[in-house]
Amino acid sequence: MTTQRPWLAQYPAGVPHQIDVDEFASIPAVLEQSIRQFGDRPAFTSMGKALTYAQVDELSRQFAAYLLGELKLKKGDRVAIMMPNCLQYPIATFGILRAGLTVVNVNPMYTARELRHQMVDSGASVILVLDNFARTVQEVLADTALRHVVTTGLGDMLGFPKGAIVNFVLRNVKKMVPDYDIPSAVRFRDALALGSKHELPDVSITHEDIAFLQYTGGTTGVAKGAMLTHRNLVANMQQASAWIGTNVKLGQEVIVTALPLYHIFALTANGLVFMKYGAKNILITNPRDMPGFVKELKREPFTAITGVNTLFNGLLNTPGFDEIDFSKLHLTLGGGMAVQRAVAERWKKATGVTLVEAYGLTETSPAACINPMDLADYNGAIGLPVPSTDVCVKDEDGNQLPVGEVGELCVKGPQVMKGYWNRPEETAAAIDADGWLHTGDMAKMDEKGFFYIVDRKKDMILVSGFNVYPNEIEDVVAMMPGVLEVAAVGVPDDKSGEAVKLVIVRKDPALTVEQVKAHARENLTGYKQPKFVEFRDELPKTNVGKILRRALRDEAA
Incomplete structure:
Protein backbone atom coordinates (compact mmCIF):
# COMPACT_ATOMS: atom_id res chain seq x y z
CA MET A 1 0.00 0.00 0.00
CA THR A 2 1.41 3.41 -0.90
CA THR A 3 1.47 5.91 1.89
CA GLN A 4 -0.82 8.90 1.41
CA ARG A 5 0.86 12.08 2.71
CA PRO A 6 -1.96 14.45 3.68
CA TRP A 7 0.44 16.25 6.04
CA LEU A 8 2.43 17.83 3.20
CA ALA A 9 -0.45 20.26 2.52
CA GLN A 10 -0.19 21.45 6.13
CA TYR A 11 3.56 22.24 6.02
CA PRO A 12 4.33 25.82 7.05
CA ALA A 13 5.55 28.13 4.28
CA GLY A 14 9.23 27.63 3.49
CA VAL A 15 9.49 24.08 4.87
CA PRO A 16 10.64 21.65 2.12
CA HIS A 17 9.03 18.23 1.62
CA GLN A 18 12.47 16.59 1.34
CA ILE A 19 15.87 17.30 2.86
CA ASP A 20 19.34 16.84 1.38
CA VAL A 21 20.95 14.11 3.50
CA ASP A 22 24.10 14.28 1.39
CA GLU A 23 24.91 17.95 2.10
CA PHE A 24 27.15 16.85 4.99
CA ALA A 25 29.20 13.65 5.12
CA SER A 26 29.24 13.50 8.93
CA ILE A 27 28.53 15.37 12.17
CA PRO A 28 32.11 16.80 12.24
CA ALA A 29 31.46 18.24 8.75
CA VAL A 30 28.53 20.22 10.19
CA LEU A 31 30.63 21.31 13.18
CA GLU A 32 33.45 22.47 10.92
CA GLN A 33 31.05 24.63 8.91
CA SER A 34 29.84 26.26 12.14
CA ILE A 35 33.42 26.86 13.28
CA ARG A 36 34.18 28.64 10.01
CA GLN A 37 30.99 30.73 10.18
CA PHE A 38 30.78 31.51 13.90
CA GLY A 39 34.32 31.03 15.25
CA ASP A 40 34.30 33.95 17.68
CA ARG A 41 30.73 33.44 18.91
CA PRO A 42 30.01 31.68 22.20
CA ALA A 43 29.00 28.05 21.59
CA PHE A 44 28.47 26.69 25.10
CA THR A 45 28.24 28.36 28.50
CA SER A 46 28.16 26.77 31.92
CA MET A 47 28.06 28.48 35.31
CA GLY A 48 28.86 31.79 33.62
CA LYS A 49 31.91 30.55 31.65
CA ALA A 50 31.67 30.54 27.84
CA LEU A 51 33.55 28.62 25.15
CA THR A 52 33.54 30.02 21.61
CA TYR A 53 33.14 27.85 18.52
CA ALA A 54 36.88 28.34 17.86
CA GLN A 55 37.71 27.10 21.38
CA VAL A 56 35.43 24.08 20.98
CA ASP A 57 37.30 23.40 17.72
CA GLU A 58 40.72 23.53 19.39
CA LEU A 59 39.79 21.59 22.54
CA SER A 60 37.83 18.87 20.73
CA ARG A 61 40.78 18.45 18.33
CA GLN A 62 43.08 18.00 21.33
CA PHE A 63 40.80 15.35 22.81
CA ALA A 64 40.52 13.54 19.45
CA ALA A 65 44.32 13.60 19.08
CA TYR A 66 44.69 12.23 22.63
CA LEU A 67 42.38 9.30 21.84
CA LEU A 68 44.16 8.45 18.59
CA GLY A 69 47.74 9.56 19.33
CA GLU A 70 48.14 8.59 23.00
CA LEU A 71 45.58 5.80 23.50
CA LYS A 72 46.01 4.42 19.96
CA LEU A 73 42.28 3.82 19.51
CA LYS A 74 41.12 2.51 16.15
CA LYS A 75 38.19 3.71 14.05
CA GLY A 76 34.89 2.45 15.42
CA ASP A 77 36.18 1.93 18.99
CA ARG A 78 33.66 2.94 21.65
CA VAL A 79 34.29 5.74 24.15
CA ALA A 80 31.84 6.28 27.03
CA ILE A 81 30.91 9.65 28.57
CA MET A 82 29.38 9.68 32.06
CA MET A 83 28.60 13.24 33.12
CA PRO A 84 25.85 15.86 33.39
CA ASN A 85 25.74 19.02 31.26
CA CYS A 86 29.08 20.83 31.60
CA LEU A 87 31.69 22.25 29.21
CA GLN A 88 33.63 18.97 29.10
CA TYR A 89 30.64 17.31 27.47
CA PRO A 90 30.64 18.98 24.01
CA ILE A 91 34.46 18.98 23.92
CA ALA A 92 34.56 15.23 24.50
CA THR A 93 31.61 14.38 22.22
CA PHE A 94 32.94 16.32 19.25
CA GLY A 95 36.45 15.03 19.95
CA ILE A 96 35.29 11.39 19.90
CA LEU A 97 33.31 11.92 16.69
CA ARG A 98 36.17 13.78 14.96
CA ALA A 99 38.44 10.84 15.77
CA GLY A 100 36.08 8.50 13.89
CA LEU A 101 35.08 6.79 17.14
CA THR A 102 31.66 6.01 18.62
CA VAL A 103 30.17 7.85 21.62
CA VAL A 104 28.47 5.74 24.28
CA ASN A 105 26.33 8.07 26.39
CA VAL A 106 25.92 6.98 30.01
CA ASN A 107 23.43 8.29 32.55
CA PRO A 108 25.69 9.44 35.44
CA MET A 109 23.06 8.38 37.97
CA TYR A 110 23.46 4.73 36.96
CA THR A 111 24.09 2.12 39.62
CA ALA A 112 27.09 -0.20 39.27
CA ARG A 113 24.76 -2.92 37.92
CA GLU A 114 23.38 -0.68 35.16
CA LEU A 115 26.81 0.71 34.24
CA ARG A 116 28.34 -2.77 34.14
CA HIS A 117 25.65 -3.95 31.70
CA GLN A 118 26.19 -0.99 29.40
CA MET A 119 29.99 -1.21 29.40
CA VAL A 120 29.99 -4.99 28.82
CA ASP A 121 27.33 -4.69 26.10
CA SER A 122 29.02 -1.81 24.24
CA GLY A 123 32.58 -3.07 24.69
CA ALA A 124 33.73 0.49 25.43
CA SER A 125 37.48 0.68 26.11
CA VAL A 126 37.60 4.27 27.44
CA ILE A 127 35.33 6.20 29.81
CA LEU A 128 35.33 9.90 30.68
CA VAL A 129 33.66 10.38 34.05
CA LEU A 130 32.91 13.26 36.41
CA ASP A 131 34.61 12.80 39.80
CA ASN A 132 31.19 12.62 41.51
CA PHE A 133 30.46 9.31 39.73
CA ALA A 134 33.95 7.80 39.50
CA ARG A 135 33.39 5.43 42.40
CA THR A 136 30.72 3.62 40.35
CA VAL A 137 33.26 3.23 37.52
CA GLN A 138 35.81 1.88 40.01
CA GLU A 139 33.29 -0.79 41.07
CA VAL A 140 32.83 -2.18 37.55
CA LEU A 141 36.31 -1.79 36.04
CA ALA A 142 37.37 -5.40 36.63
CA ASP A 143 34.28 -6.80 34.86
CA THR A 144 34.52 -4.73 31.67
CA ALA A 145 36.74 -4.05 28.65
CA LEU A 146 37.53 -0.55 29.98
CA ARG A 147 41.28 0.04 29.69
CA HIS A 148 41.44 3.80 30.16
CA VAL A 149 39.63 6.10 32.59
CA VAL A 150 39.67 9.89 32.21
CA THR A 151 38.35 11.83 35.22
CA THR A 152 37.33 15.46 35.61
CA GLY A 153 35.92 17.84 38.21
CA LEU A 154 32.85 19.95 37.50
CA GLY A 155 34.96 23.11 37.81
CA ASP A 156 37.84 21.95 35.59
CA MET A 157 36.94 24.06 32.53
CA LEU A 158 35.66 27.13 34.42
CA GLY A 159 39.04 28.88 34.78
CA PHE A 160 40.78 30.17 37.93
CA PRO A 161 39.69 30.89 40.65
CA LYS A 162 36.08 29.88 39.92
CA GLY A 163 36.86 26.30 38.87
CA ALA A 164 38.97 25.64 41.97
CA ILE A 165 36.24 27.02 44.23
CA VAL A 166 33.52 24.90 42.57
CA ASN A 167 35.62 21.73 42.91
CA PHE A 168 36.51 22.52 46.54
CA VAL A 169 32.89 23.18 47.53
CA LEU A 170 31.57 20.02 45.83
CA ARG A 171 34.23 17.85 47.45
CA ASN A 172 34.61 19.35 50.90
CA VAL A 173 31.49 21.35 51.71
CA LYS A 174 28.65 19.57 49.91
CA LYS A 175 30.41 16.19 50.15
CA MET A 176 29.16 15.28 46.67
CA VAL A 177 32.32 13.48 45.53
CA PRO A 178 32.64 10.02 47.11
CA ASP A 179 36.26 8.83 47.50
CA TYR A 180 37.50 6.64 44.67
CA ASP A 181 40.77 4.96 43.79
CA ILE A 182 41.60 4.44 40.10
CA PRO A 183 45.41 4.63 40.04
CA SER A 184 45.73 4.65 36.24
CA ALA A 185 43.14 7.43 35.69
CA VAL A 186 44.20 10.49 33.69
CA ARG A 187 42.79 13.96 34.38
CA PHE A 188 40.79 15.50 31.49
CA ARG A 189 43.00 18.61 31.37
CA ASP A 190 46.12 16.42 31.22
CA ALA A 191 44.55 14.42 28.39
CA LEU A 192 43.99 17.67 26.45
CA ALA A 193 47.61 18.73 27.08
CA LEU A 194 48.88 15.35 25.83
CA GLY A 195 46.57 15.61 22.80
CA SER A 196 47.97 19.04 21.90
CA LYS A 197 51.37 17.36 21.22
CA HIS A 198 49.84 15.24 18.44
CA GLU A 199 48.59 16.23 15.02
CA LEU A 200 45.01 15.09 14.44
CA PRO A 201 45.19 12.83 11.39
CA ASP A 202 42.67 13.18 8.61
CA VAL A 203 40.04 10.58 9.54
CA SER A 204 37.64 9.46 6.84
CA ILE A 205 34.13 9.33 8.33
CA THR A 206 31.24 8.11 6.22
CA HIS A 207 27.46 8.18 6.53
CA GLU A 208 27.39 4.54 7.58
CA ASP A 209 29.81 4.89 10.49
CA ILE A 210 28.18 4.62 13.92
CA ALA A 211 28.27 7.98 15.71
CA PHE A 212 26.41 7.02 18.88
CA LEU A 213 25.45 3.86 20.70
CA GLN A 214 22.44 5.36 22.42
CA TYR A 215 21.01 3.06 25.07
CA THR A 216 17.25 2.82 25.38
CA GLY A 217 14.49 0.62 26.69
CA GLY A 218 15.66 0.53 30.28
CA THR A 219 11.98 0.63 31.28
CA THR A 220 11.21 -2.44 29.14
CA GLY A 221 13.85 -4.64 30.70
CA VAL A 222 17.45 -4.70 29.51
CA ALA A 223 18.77 -1.50 27.91
CA LYS A 224 19.71 -1.92 24.24
CA GLY A 225 22.16 0.18 22.24
CA ALA A 226 20.52 1.88 19.25
CA MET A 227 23.13 2.24 16.51
CA LEU A 228 22.79 5.82 15.28
CA THR A 229 24.96 6.50 12.25
CA HIS A 230 26.33 9.81 11.07
CA ARG A 231 23.70 9.64 8.31
CA ASN A 232 20.89 9.17 10.86
CA LEU A 233 21.95 12.23 12.87
CA VAL A 234 22.84 14.43 9.89
CA ALA A 235 19.41 13.59 8.43
CA ASN A 236 17.63 14.49 11.66
CA MET A 237 19.63 17.72 11.96
CA GLN A 238 18.58 18.61 8.41
CA GLN A 239 14.96 17.66 9.11
CA ALA A 240 14.68 19.63 12.35
CA SER A 241 16.56 22.65 11.04
CA ALA A 242 14.39 22.73 7.88
CA TRP A 243 11.37 22.73 10.18
CA ILE A 244 12.44 25.51 12.55
CA GLY A 245 14.71 27.36 10.13
CA THR A 246 12.12 29.84 8.92
CA ASN A 247 12.16 31.67 12.26
CA VAL A 248 15.69 31.07 13.50
CA LYS A 249 18.28 33.83 13.14
CA LEU A 250 21.80 32.69 12.26
CA GLY A 251 24.35 33.46 14.95
CA GLN A 252 21.77 35.09 17.24
CA GLU A 253 20.01 32.23 19.02
CA VAL A 254 20.43 31.48 22.73
CA ILE A 255 19.05 28.08 23.69
CA VAL A 256 18.54 26.74 27.20
CA THR A 257 19.80 23.16 27.51
CA ALA A 258 18.37 21.77 30.74
CA LEU A 259 17.72 18.21 29.61
CA PRO A 260 20.95 16.19 29.79
CA LEU A 261 22.99 16.00 26.59
CA TYR A 262 23.39 12.26 27.17
CA HIS A 263 19.66 12.05 26.31
CA ILE A 264 18.88 11.94 22.58
CA PHE A 265 16.39 14.84 22.66
CA ALA A 266 18.83 17.47 23.98
CA LEU A 267 21.77 15.88 22.15
CA THR A 268 20.23 16.38 18.69
CA ALA A 269 17.84 19.31 19.21
CA ASN A 270 20.14 21.51 21.30
CA GLY A 271 23.65 20.15 20.83
CA LEU A 272 23.52 19.54 17.08
CA VAL A 273 20.66 21.44 15.40
CA PHE A 274 21.36 24.71 17.20
CA MET A 275 25.12 24.28 16.68
CA LYS A 276 24.39 24.38 12.93
CA TYR A 277 22.84 27.83 13.50
CA GLY A 278 25.76 29.18 15.54
CA ALA A 279 23.61 29.36 18.66
CA LYS A 280 24.82 29.76 22.21
CA ASN A 281 23.87 26.74 24.34
CA ILE A 282 23.30 27.56 28.01
CA LEU A 283 24.11 24.29 29.79
CA ILE A 284 22.14 23.67 32.98
CA THR A 285 24.04 21.13 35.10
CA ASN A 286 21.32 20.42 37.66
CA PRO A 287 17.82 21.35 36.45
CA ARG A 288 16.32 19.58 39.48
CA ASP A 289 17.48 22.54 41.56
CA MET A 290 14.53 24.61 40.32
CA PRO A 291 15.33 27.81 42.27
CA GLY A 292 18.90 27.68 40.91
CA PHE A 293 17.57 26.99 37.41
CA VAL A 294 15.23 30.02 37.57
CA LYS A 295 18.14 32.17 38.79
CA GLU A 296 20.19 31.01 35.78
CA LEU A 297 17.32 31.88 33.41
CA LYS A 298 17.30 35.44 34.79
CA ARG A 299 20.95 35.99 33.74
CA GLU A 300 20.21 36.83 30.11
CA PRO A 301 17.27 36.76 27.70
CA PHE A 302 17.09 33.46 25.79
CA THR A 303 15.38 32.71 22.47
CA ALA A 304 14.63 28.98 22.74
CA ILE A 305 14.16 26.24 25.33
CA THR A 306 13.48 22.52 25.06
CA GLY A 307 12.16 20.27 27.79
CA VAL A 308 9.78 17.60 28.99
CA ASN A 309 6.37 18.23 30.54
CA THR A 310 7.63 17.78 34.12
CA LEU A 311 10.39 20.38 33.54
CA PHE A 312 7.98 23.04 32.25
CA ASN A 313 5.54 22.22 35.05
CA GLY A 314 8.34 22.51 37.62
CA LEU A 315 9.44 25.91 36.28
CA LEU A 316 5.87 27.25 36.29
CA ASN A 317 5.57 26.29 39.97
CA THR A 318 8.89 27.85 41.06
CA PRO A 319 8.88 31.30 42.72
CA GLY A 320 10.59 33.92 40.55
CA PHE A 321 9.63 32.31 37.23
CA ASP A 322 7.31 35.24 36.50
CA GLU A 323 10.28 37.65 36.81
CA ILE A 324 12.18 36.10 33.87
CA ASP A 325 12.57 38.19 30.70
CA PHE A 326 10.70 36.32 27.93
CA SER A 327 10.89 39.17 25.40
CA LYS A 328 13.30 37.28 23.07
CA LEU A 329 11.75 33.82 23.50
CA HIS A 330 10.20 32.50 20.26
CA LEU A 331 10.61 28.72 20.47
CA THR A 332 9.54 26.30 23.19
CA LEU A 333 9.71 22.65 22.24
CA GLY A 334 8.29 19.85 24.38
CA GLY A 335 9.05 16.19 23.81
CA GLY A 336 10.24 13.03 25.55
CA MET A 337 6.77 12.43 27.06
CA ALA A 338 3.25 13.74 26.49
CA VAL A 339 2.79 17.49 27.02
CA GLN A 340 -0.30 18.07 29.18
CA ARG A 341 -2.84 20.66 28.08
CA ALA A 342 -2.92 22.27 31.54
CA VAL A 343 0.87 22.81 31.46
CA ALA A 344 0.88 24.04 27.83
CA GLU A 345 -1.87 26.57 28.55
CA ARG A 346 -0.12 27.90 31.66
CA TRP A 347 3.17 28.15 29.73
CA LYS A 348 1.54 30.19 26.95
CA LYS A 349 -0.08 32.49 29.52
CA ALA A 350 3.18 33.00 31.44
CA THR A 351 5.58 33.43 28.50
CA GLY A 352 3.39 34.44 25.55
CA VAL A 353 4.91 31.58 23.54
CA THR A 354 3.14 28.35 22.47
CA LEU A 355 4.61 25.16 23.90
CA VAL A 356 5.00 23.19 20.66
CA GLU A 357 4.87 19.43 21.08
CA ALA A 358 7.18 17.15 19.12
CA TYR A 359 7.52 13.38 19.02
CA GLY A 360 10.54 11.21 18.67
CA LEU A 361 12.38 8.14 19.87
CA THR A 362 15.99 7.22 20.51
CA GLU A 363 15.58 4.93 17.48
CA THR A 364 14.69 7.90 15.23
CA SER A 365 17.58 10.16 16.28
CA PRO A 366 14.98 11.40 17.68
CA ALA A 367 12.56 13.66 15.71
CA ALA A 368 9.76 11.98 13.73
CA CYS A 369 6.87 14.47 14.06
CA ILE A 370 6.79 18.15 15.06
CA ASN A 371 3.91 20.60 15.24
CA PRO A 372 4.12 23.71 13.02
CA MET A 373 6.23 26.39 14.70
CA ASP A 374 3.55 29.00 13.97
CA LEU A 375 0.98 27.04 15.98
CA ALA A 376 -1.27 29.53 17.77
CA ASP A 377 -2.23 27.26 20.66
CA TYR A 378 -1.65 23.79 22.07
CA ASN A 379 -3.57 21.30 19.90
CA GLY A 380 -2.97 17.96 21.63
CA ALA A 381 -1.23 16.52 18.54
CA ILE A 382 2.38 15.37 18.24
CA GLY A 383 2.42 17.21 14.92
CA LEU A 384 3.19 16.35 11.31
CA PRO A 385 5.90 14.01 10.01
CA VAL A 386 9.13 15.96 9.41
CA PRO A 387 10.51 16.24 5.83
CA SER A 388 11.62 12.98 4.13
CA THR A 389 9.64 10.97 6.70
CA ASP A 390 6.66 8.66 6.34
CA VAL A 391 4.46 7.82 9.31
CA CYS A 392 1.48 5.46 9.42
CA VAL A 393 -0.75 3.61 11.87
CA LYS A 394 -0.84 -0.20 11.65
CA ASP A 395 -3.03 -2.91 13.17
CA GLU A 396 -1.79 -6.10 14.84
CA ASP A 397 -1.45 -7.80 11.42
CA GLY A 398 0.66 -5.01 9.94
CA ASN A 399 -2.12 -3.45 7.81
CA GLN A 400 -2.19 0.33 7.50
CA LEU A 401 -5.28 1.77 9.14
CA PRO A 402 -7.46 4.58 7.78
CA VAL A 403 -7.86 8.10 9.20
CA GLY A 404 -9.13 8.21 12.78
CA GLU A 405 -8.46 4.58 13.69
CA VAL A 406 -6.11 3.72 16.58
CA GLY A 407 -3.15 1.40 15.97
CA GLU A 408 0.61 1.23 16.39
CA LEU A 409 2.56 4.24 15.13
CA CYS A 410 5.22 3.27 12.57
CA VAL A 411 7.97 5.48 11.15
CA LYS A 412 10.17 5.29 8.05
CA GLY A 413 12.92 7.72 7.08
CA PRO A 414 16.68 8.37 6.93
CA GLN A 415 16.75 9.09 10.69
CA VAL A 416 15.69 5.52 11.63
CA MET A 417 18.54 3.67 13.37
CA LYS A 418 20.69 1.03 11.74
CA GLY A 419 19.46 -1.43 14.40
CA TYR A 420 20.25 -2.53 17.96
CA TRP A 421 23.90 -3.24 18.74
CA ASN A 422 24.56 -7.01 18.63
CA ARG A 423 20.82 -7.81 18.82
CA PRO A 424 19.63 -8.98 15.37
CA GLU A 425 16.43 -10.57 16.75
CA GLU A 426 15.37 -7.38 18.54
CA THR A 427 16.25 -5.32 15.45
CA ALA A 428 14.06 -7.58 13.29
CA ALA A 429 11.22 -7.26 15.81
CA ALA A 430 11.45 -3.45 15.75
CA ILE A 431 12.01 -2.80 12.01
CA ASP A 432 9.81 -4.81 9.63
CA ALA A 433 10.72 -6.12 6.18
CA ASP A 434 9.45 -2.91 4.54
CA GLY A 435 11.66 -0.71 6.70
CA TRP A 436 8.95 0.55 9.07
CA LEU A 437 10.07 1.08 12.67
CA HIS A 438 7.34 -0.09 15.06
CA THR A 439 7.33 2.43 17.92
CA GLY A 440 5.20 0.67 20.54
CA ASP A 441 3.02 3.80 20.76
CA MET A 442 -0.71 3.70 20.04
CA ALA A 443 -1.79 6.58 17.81
CA LYS A 444 -4.26 7.87 15.24
CA MET A 445 -4.06 10.31 12.31
CA ASP A 446 -6.65 12.95 11.43
CA GLU A 447 -7.67 13.88 7.89
CA LYS A 448 -5.09 16.70 7.74
CA GLY A 449 -2.20 14.37 8.59
CA PHE A 450 -1.73 15.42 12.23
CA PHE A 451 -0.86 12.48 14.48
CA TYR A 452 -2.11 11.99 18.03
CA ILE A 453 -0.51 9.63 20.54
CA VAL A 454 -3.14 7.81 22.46
CA ASP A 455 -0.65 6.02 24.71
CA ARG A 456 2.18 3.54 25.07
CA LYS A 457 1.04 0.10 23.97
CA LYS A 458 2.28 -1.37 27.23
CA ASP A 459 0.80 1.39 29.44
Missing part, protein backbone atom coordinates in the same frame (compact mmCIF):
# COMPACT_ATOMS: atom_id res chain seq x y z
CA MET A 460 -2.73 0.86 28.14
CA ILE A 461 -5.19 -0.20 30.87
CA LEU A 462 -7.82 -2.79 30.01
CA VAL A 463 -11.01 -2.26 32.06
CA SER A 464 -13.72 -4.87 31.31
CA GLY A 465 -12.43 -5.15 27.77
CA PHE A 466 -12.34 -1.37 27.20
CA ASN A 467 -9.05 0.34 26.34
CA VAL A 468 -8.21 3.10 28.82
CA TYR A 469 -5.30 5.40 27.98
CA PRO A 470 -3.45 6.87 31.00
CA ASN A 471 -2.54 10.08 29.11
CA GLU A 472 -6.21 11.03 28.83
CA ILE A 473 -6.90 10.42 32.54
CA GLU A 474 -3.75 12.33 33.58
CA ASP A 475 -4.68 15.27 31.35
CA VAL A 476 -8.11 15.54 32.99
CA VAL A 477 -6.80 15.28 36.56
CA ALA A 478 -3.88 17.68 35.89
CA MET A 479 -6.49 20.40 35.20
CA MET A 480 -7.34 20.49 38.92
CA PRO A 481 -5.63 23.49 40.58
CA GLY A 482 -4.71 21.38 43.64
CA VAL A 483 -2.73 18.81 41.57
CA LEU A 484 1.00 19.26 40.96
CA GLU A 485 1.72 15.94 39.22
CA VAL A 486 -0.31 12.83 38.44
CA ALA A 487 0.23 9.34 37.08
CA ALA A 488 -2.48 6.86 36.08
CA VAL A 489 -1.78 3.12 36.04
CA GLY A 490 -3.74 -0.10 35.76
CA VAL A 491 -3.91 -2.35 38.81
CA PRO A 492 -5.32 -5.90 39.02
CA ASP A 493 -9.04 -6.03 39.81
CA ASP A 494 -11.23 -9.09 40.47
CA LYS A 495 -14.30 -7.65 38.75
CA SER A 496 -12.96 -5.74 35.74
CA GLY A 497 -9.57 -7.39 35.16
CA GLU A 498 -7.86 -4.05 35.69
CA ALA A 499 -8.88 -0.84 37.43
CA VAL A 500 -7.54 2.71 37.18
CA LYS A 501 -5.34 3.90 40.02
CA LEU A 502 -4.14 7.52 40.36
CA VAL A 503 -0.98 8.52 42.18
CA ILE A 504 -0.97 12.27 42.85
CA VAL A 505 1.52 14.82 44.18
CA ARG A 506 -0.58 17.61 45.68
CA LYS A 507 -0.04 21.33 45.19
CA ASP A 508 -2.83 21.98 47.70
CA PRO A 509 -2.36 19.83 50.84
CA ALA A 510 -6.13 20.05 51.49
CA LEU A 511 -7.04 18.18 48.27
CA THR A 512 -9.09 15.05 49.07
CA VAL A 513 -9.70 11.71 47.36
CA GLU A 514 -13.42 12.54 47.06
CA GLN A 515 -12.67 15.85 45.25
CA VAL A 516 -10.47 14.01 42.75
CA LYS A 517 -13.12 11.35 42.15
CA ALA A 518 -15.86 13.99 41.77
CA HIS A 519 -13.76 15.83 39.16
CA ALA A 520 -13.17 12.54 37.31
CA ARG A 521 -16.91 11.72 37.36
CA GLU A 522 -17.66 15.07 35.72
CA ASN A 523 -15.10 14.61 32.96
CA LEU A 524 -14.70 10.90 32.29
CA THR A 525 -17.01 8.06 31.35
CA GLY A 526 -17.61 5.32 33.96
CA TYR A 527 -14.96 2.73 33.02
CA LYS A 528 -12.24 5.43 32.84
CA GLN A 529 -12.81 6.71 36.36
CA PRO A 530 -10.20 5.99 39.05
CA LYS A 531 -11.11 3.30 41.54
CA PHE A 532 -8.08 4.12 43.72
CA VAL A 533 -6.41 7.46 44.52
CA GLU A 534 -3.15 7.69 46.44
CA PHE A 535 -1.28 10.86 47.49
CA ARG A 536 2.53 10.91 47.61
CA ASP A 537 5.36 13.40 48.08
CA GLU A 538 6.91 12.51 44.73
CA LEU A 539 6.54 10.26 41.69
CA PRO A 540 9.25 7.88 40.43
CA LYS A 541 10.95 9.38 37.36
CA THR A 542 13.68 8.70 34.82
CA ASN A 543 16.80 10.85 34.63
CA VAL A 544 15.03 13.31 32.30
CA GLY A 545 11.88 13.54 34.38
CA LYS A 546 9.64 11.07 32.55
CA ILE A 547 7.22 9.56 35.02
CA LEU A 548 7.87 5.83 35.46
CA ARG A 549 4.41 4.30 35.30
CA ARG A 550 5.99 0.87 35.20
CA ALA A 551 7.48 1.30 38.69
CA LEU A 552 4.03 2.27 40.02
CA ARG A 553 2.40 -0.70 38.25
CA ASP A 554 4.99 -3.11 39.65
CA GLU A 555 4.39 -1.80 43.19
CA ALA A 556 0.62 -2.16 42.82
CA ALA A 557 0.97 -5.67 41.40
